[in-house]
Amino acid sequence: MIKLIGVDVDGTLLDSDGRMPDANRDAIHEAVRRGIHVALVTGRSYPFARPIADPLPSSVTLIVSSGAVERATDGTRLARRFLSRDVAHRVLDATRPYRDAAALIFDRDTERQIIFESMDWEHPGRKGYWLRNQLLIAQSLPLEEALTEDPIQLMFNGYVDPMRDLAPRLRGFGDDFSVSVTEYERRNFTLLDVTAPDATKGRALAWRAEQLHVGREEVMAVGDNFNDLDMLEYAGLPVVMGNAVEGLTQRGWHVTGHQNEAGLAQAIERFALNSGSDKVWIFPEARMTTMTVPDVLVSTDWVAQHRGDSNVRVVEVDVDTAAYDQGHVTNAVGWNWTTELCDTLVRDIVPKGKLEDLMGRSGITPETTIVLYGDNNNWFAAWAFWQLKIYGHQDVRIMNGGRKKWLAEGRELETTPAKPAAATYTAKDQDQSLRAFLPEVQSTYKRSDTVLVDVRSPQEFTGEILSPPGLPETCQRGGHIPGAKSIPWAKACNDDGTFKSREDLLALYGAQGVTPDKNVIAYCRIGERSSHTWFVLKHLLGFDNVKNYDGSWTEWGNLVGAPVEK
Numbered sequence: 227m228i229k230l231i232g233v234d235v236d237g238t239l240l241d242s243d244g245r246m247p248d249a250n251r252d253a254i255h256e257a258v259r260r261g262i263h264v265a266l267v268t269g270r271s272y273p274f275a276r277p278i279a280d281p282l283p284s285s286v287t288l289i290v291s292s293g294a295v296e297r298a299t300d301g302t303r304l305a306r307r308f309l310s311r312d313v314a315h316r317v318l319d320a321t322r323p324y325r326d327a328a329a330l331i332f333d334r335d336t337e338r339q340i341i342f343e344s345m346d347w348e349h350p351g352r353k354g355y356w357l358r359n360q361l362l363i364a365q366s367l368p369l370e371e372a373l374t375e376d377p378i379q380l381m382f383n384g385y386v387d388p389m390r391d392l393a394p395r396l397r398g399f400g401d402d403f404s405v406s407v408t409e410y411e412r413r414n415f416t417l418l419d420v421t422a423p424d425a426t427k428g429r430a431l432a433w434r435a436e437q438l439h440v441g442r443e444e445v446m447a448v449g450d451n452f453n454d455l456d457m458l459e460y461a462g463l464p465v466v467m468g469n470a471v472e473g474l475t476q477r478g479w480h481v482t483g484h485q486n487e488a489g490l491a492q493a494i495e496r497f498a499l500n501s502g503s504d505k506v507w508i509f510p511e512a513r514m515t516t517m518t519v520p521d522v523l524v525s526t527d528w529v530a531q532h533r534g535d536s537n538v539r540v541v542e543v544d545v546d547t548a549a550y551d552q553g554h555v556t557n558a559v560g561w562n563w564t565t566e567l568c569d570t571l572v573r574d575i576v577p578k579g580k581l582e583d584l585m586g587r588s589g590i591t592p593e594t595t596i597v598l599y600g601d602n603n604n605w606f607a608a609w610a611f612w613q614l615k616i617y618g619h620q621d622v623r624i625m626n627g628g629r630k631k632w633l634a635e636g637r638e639l640e641t642t643p644a645k646p647a648a649a650t651y652t653a654k655d656q657d658q659s660l661r662a663f664l665p666e667v668q669s670t671y672k673r674s675d676t677v678l679v680d681v682r683s684p685q686e687f688t689g690e691i692l693s694p695p696g697l698p699e700t701c702q703r704g705g706h707i708p709g710a711k712s713i714p715w716a717k718a719c720n721d722d723g724t725f726k727s728r729e730d731l732l733a734l735y736g737a738q739g740v741t742p743d744k745n746v747i748a749y750c751r752i753g754e755r756s757s758h759t760w761f762v763l764k765h766l767l768g769f770d771n772v773k774n775y776d777g778s779w780t781e782w783g784n785l786v787g788a789p790v791e792k
Contacts, residue, residue, distance in 0.1 A: 228498040229444040232431040235268035237450035249488035258283040267427045292406045292419040293430035294378035307425035308376035331379040343369040351415030380420040389416035394593045406453035428456030465493045478727030522765045523626045538595045543606040553639030559588045563606045582651045589646025599625035603719045608758035618654030630723035662747045662773035676745040681715035681759045689792040701783030705790040711738040715755040718762045742769045749775040
């Protein structure tokens, strides 16, 4: 039963003309009448957002400035999450070339709420904002002079491409602030909001739920843009608008109608007012996870449009190491998993120095957006993704459908290897929380709070065969670790190589007791297929505690005295 609904404003509550459809208004009134709390969750500041709530019940809560401030409709402050002045100074200092796109926002009841240094208010994306807020806007030369108190937000805005360049740089400056992105590609305009670490739409909605004593499984969220992502991730029931950006519609969540079709009202009526008519897979014990924006999956269309962008590097990683030379995405570099993504002396993942050299030769810096793809449903693309995350690369994505979908769509191929200009890359220390080692598996496989997922074929699971035909790494004994659940990795994909919907994935794993409240350890033969399952559970379903046991069966099946089931 839904008890709290988080509603995005622009693109969700409002139509494309900035008006609230009567059906949306009526649906919210009916939800409140039935005892459901409604929160408007927006990147707008309070003065800009407050008039929108006039037609709605007075009990509606306003979560504004991307989660930095929560107020009642009468103006009462319920929570404020300030951005440290020191952090604001540091970010401003590191983004001087973008000073004409920057503004500081303060939670004040009078003038000087929005402070800029040098901004062109005739810009088509800014002019309407200026007309509605000019009494609240002031200038400061330099902008740092305005930092006499902690702001709630540092905002950058402008054309899409420069903001896409800026977003990964901002995320690379530190982890003591949050970055949210709202992109209007058709209008060629993007907003980047820098806020306190706990000032995100998702975290603010979670705090509101806690104050109302509402569980996550009782929360519904409706949104349309990248800055709604962690709110949708948090909600037990995420719903995406029909007009949403592609990165949200691909995640397998429920999709409702377009903003011009009162899609919000459709969602409220279907899932909140008529709950029980649809089966929704949710896990009440799951904890909120934060994910970087944009999404970890991109479409073949997105790659076709952005493969030449200066801040994007497309990388092909195949099981068949000869596939890249037979034809690849234009500008994509190829990585050989047998020599470049492992330690060739001892059995281990790629060493830090070797990875830094590979990244540098591939023209990749820590700020680069890496898009991975490969054959066999992105098998080894996921293996590369896992290792890049171990070494702390921030923006890594996978092309949904991989090489199979790219070829099926008849898209352009290049046979000449890409030769990007060399770059300098410094990797972070390994994040061992993403990796399970033998002692941990031995000490936890019998525990009720831990579930092992064997992603190999059923024949390997039962011990009928020791390894897939033609693959050399093998073991002395066949079978599986006692208690492990058999969920072959490829079951997570559709026939075209794309990932299955969120509902289908939750059903697939939930049926075997693999739920977000458990500590999950995935394993296969040498850790590559299980990295694919790790990606699904960690990054598509948002499980907090998932590890890849890359020692896998070639380690366990060769141990003297290790327990085995068949």
